[in-house]
Amino acid sequence: xxxxxxxxxxxxxxxxxxxxTILLFLGALAAxxxxxxxxxxxxxxxxxxxxxxxxxxxxxxxxxxxxxxxxTSSGAAAAYxxxxxxxxxxxxxxEIATTIGAITGAYIAGLVSPTxxxxxxxxxxxxxxxxxxxxxxxxxxxxxxDPIALKLRLDSTYPTPSGPQxxxxxxxxxGFGLMYIAGILSGLLGIGSGVVKVLAMDRxxxxxxxxxxxxxxxxxxxxxxxSAGIYLHRGYIVPGLAxxxxxxxxxxxxxxxxxxxxxxxxxxxxxxxxxxxxxxVELLVNAFMGKI
Amino acid sequence: MGLPHTLVTGHSSxxxxxxxxxxxxxxxxxxxxxxxxxxxxxxxxxxxxxxxPDYHVFHGQSSPLRSLAAVARxxxxxxxxxxxxxxxxxxxxxxxxxxxxxxIAFAMRKDRLYALISAIVLVLLAYGLLGG
Numbered sequence: 001x002x003x004x005x006x007x008x009x010x011x012x013x014x015x016x017x018x019x020x021t022i023l024l025f026l027g028a029l030a031a032x033x034x035x036x037x038x039x040x041x042x043x044x045x046x047x048x049x050x051x052x053x054x055x056x057x058x059x060x061x062x063x064x065x066x067x068x069x070x071x072t073s074s075g076a077a078a079a080y081x082x083x084x085x086x087x088x089x090x091x092x093x094x095e096i097a098t099t100i101g102a103i104t105g106a107y108i109a110g111l112v113s114p115t116x117x118x119x120x121x122x123x124x125x126x127x128x129x130x131x132x133x134x135x136x137x138x139x140x141x142x143x144x145x146d147p148i149a150l151k152l153r154l155d156s157t158y159p160t161p162s163g164p165q166x167x168x169x170x171x172x173x174x175g176f177g178l179m180y181i182a183g184i185l186s187g188l189l190g191i192g193s194g195v196v197k198v199l200a201m202d203r204x205x206x207x208x209x210x211x212x213x214x215x216x217x218x219x220x221x222x223x224x225x226x227s228a229g230i231y232l233h234r235g236y237i238v239p240g241l242a243x244x245x246x247x248x249x250x251x252x253x254x255x256x257x258x259x260x261x262x263x264x265x266x267x268x269x270x271x272x273x274x275x276x277x278x279x280x281v282e283l284l285v286n287a288f289m290g291k292i
Numbered sequence: 293m294g295l296p297h298t299l300v301t302g303h304s305s306x307x308x309x310x311x312x313x314x315x316x317x318x319x320x321x322x323x324x325x326x327x328x329x330x331x332x333x334x335x336x337x338x339x340x341x342x343x344x345p346d347y348h349v350f351h352g353q354s355s356p357l358r359s360l361a362a363v364a365r366x367x368x369x370x371x372x373x374x375x376x377x378x379x380x381x382x383x384x385x386x387x388x389x390x391x392x393x394x395x396i397a398f399a400m401r402k403d404r405l406y407a408l409i410s411a412i413v414l415v416l417l418a419y420g421l422l423g424g
Contacts, residue, residue, distance in 0.1 A: 018341045021333075050347075057350040067380055074322045074386045077315060086311065088394060092409050095391070099416040106420070114350075152405070221387035222413065226420040228384040232377070233359065233423035235352025239376035240345055243333035246383065250326055 017240060020054070025244040027053075028068060032252020035072055037260060038272045040132055042249050043069040043191040044125055048279035051118070051292060056241065058114045058121075058292055062190035063236025066224050068249040069192045073221030075253040084159050086214035090169060090207065093152060094179045095219055098197075099226040101183020106227035109188045110234060118287035121189050125280035128195045129273040136202065138209060148172040158211050167208055175205040179219075187227040190236075192220035310397040314390050321389055325382035332375030339372050359423065388417050 015023075027049050028042070035042030043065045050061035109117060149155055149169040157164040169175075178200035182193040194216050201212035231237050286292050357363055357377045366374020395410035 014344050014346065016342050016344050017337065021337060021341075054347070056347040059350050059352060060347050067383065070383050070387065071322075074318055074383065077318050077390075084311075088310065089406055092391075092394060092406060092413060095413045096409065096416070099413055099420065103416065103420050218390075222391060222417070225384045225387040226417055228380075229421035229423050232357075232380070235355035235358050237377070237380055238347065238355070239332065239336060239357070239373040239380075240340075241347065242380050243329055243336065243376045246329055246380065247326060247333065250322070 020240070021244045024054070024241065025248040028245040028248025029252040031068070032072060032249035033256045034268070034272050036076060036253045036256025037263060038132070038269045040128065040194065040272060042072055042252065044128055044276055045279065046245060047121060047190065048125070048283050050241070052279070052282050052286060058118055059236050060238055060241060062109065062117065063231045063238070064241040064245050066190035066228060066231055067237060067242045067246050069190065069224040070221050070228065071246050071250045072253045073192065073217055073224065075250045076217055076257055077221065085210045086218050087154070087156050087207070087211050089152070089156070090154050090201070090205070091215045091218045093154070094176060095222050097176045097179035098183035098186065098219055098223040101180040102187035102223050102226035103230065105184040105187025106230040108184065115287050115290070115292055117188065118283055118292040122280045122284035122287065124185060124189060124191070125276050125283065129277035129280065131195050131199070132269055133273045136209060143170070146170050146172055158208055165208070167211070168206070170206040171204045175200045178204055183223055183226070186223045190231070192224060194220055310394060314393050317389055317393060318386055321386040322383065325379050325386065328382055329376055329379030332372050332379055335372035336376060384421065388414070388421065391417060
């Protein structure tokens with residue numbers, strides 16, 4: 001993608017609707033599939049895809065991406081049969097932080113320049129790529145229980161082969177604060193910010209992996225829905241882009257969820273991370289050259 | 293697809309059943325949203341498939357489909373782009389329905405604290421969906 005000469009990009013940008021629709025649908029299908037298989041969500045790819053390859057204004061790209069995030073989250077939630085992993089109380093409590101954050105982020109998006117949004121996006125993408133190649137370390141806490149977690153009845157159990165395993169939720173205020181930041185990023189960039197959400201629940205609150213992953217997916221759609229209305233009102237969501245991307249991502253996410261149990265995804269995660277990193281660099285270069 | 297009535301028996305299995313109901317509703321919601329978007333999209337391709345829109349220049353403020361009322365009027369008039377936007381709105385409503393159903397489940401369990409927390413999230417979502 002980095003090697004595409006300028007004139008080619010310009011021709012892509014003024015293609016007729018028929019061609020744009022087919023290319024976008026295929027791109028979104030791939031993004032949804034990769035997102036579901038790696039657990040990283042497709043939102044990270046949609047914005048660079050639209051801005052770099054299709055020369056779409058970043059505000060339209062962010063609006064379209066937000067639609068794809070809601071589609072991925074809802075599609076995955078509808079496809080997976082939950083087995084008692086997600087913690088509804090933790091999710092709902094933290095939703096207060098992420099929805100306020102998302103509304104804040106959507107307002108910030110209206111105040112800062114598109115170039116600034118592109119730069120922040122590039123940095124977040126680099127961080128996502130870096131984080132996703134690193135091994136996740138399970139932090140199961142001993143230690144004294146968090147009084148706030150006790151008061152809010154957040155501690156719970158999750159199923160294991162040897163019966164239900166109890167876990168304690170730690171550092172609730174820190175987790176809440178990180179979730180507010182995750183919400184701001186989601187509202188500002190039109191992404192799910194699953195990486196920050198999982199970080200908050202793994203590292204700060206010491207939730208087991210399976211609990212934090214499923215709870216994060218529960219939260220992503222709700223967070224994104226909080227800024228969807230504001231985006232619509234600002235004209236960030238255009239039908240011609242939203243329609244192929246939403247349907248493509250949905251189809252990709254559903255297919256990915258079906259394939260997931262049969263695949264070894266570690267290598268795929270590395271490939272996906274490299275792709276995300278390359279897109280991030282491309283986005284940053286474009287921003288600094290004043291093209292966005 | 294009614295909510296389970298025996299939610300008081302042990303939070304873990306009740307949580308599971310709530311999740312199951314919510315997953316079913318979501319499945320239906322996503323399906324409807326996708327179907328509406330597909331219909332709108334096909335109509336849009338038939339009407340405007342050969343045009344060359346320029347998305348490089350942002351003119352969001354001049355877009356006519358920026359409110360729920362405008363989208364509803366457009367759908368009533370059979371406008372293809374409005375039907376796509378309606379699909380997007382329906383899709384955005386899925387997570388909201390998820391929160392609303394969870395609120396009902398907490399209320400049925402007489403869990404006032406979490407019914408309140410769910411209600412706060414629902415109000416925030418309504419604020420966002422109505423355009424802030």
